[in-house]
Amino acid sequence: MTQPAAPRVVNCPTCGKPVSWSAESAFRPFCSERCRNIDLGAWAAEEYRVPENEKQSSNEQ
């Protein structure tokens, strides 16, 4: 008795969309490259926060 291989599905961390955990999903656990980049971007933004006062913008009057 062998059970049919149920496709494992995970939720995309970015948008929550179900992603089938297979070789076809190249960006798993993300549903797409875009979602992966969004997640990485958010992580990078959080990790490497650039201080605003780094730029000297002359904003007088």
Ligand SMILES: [Zn+2]
């Ligand atoms: Zn997604």
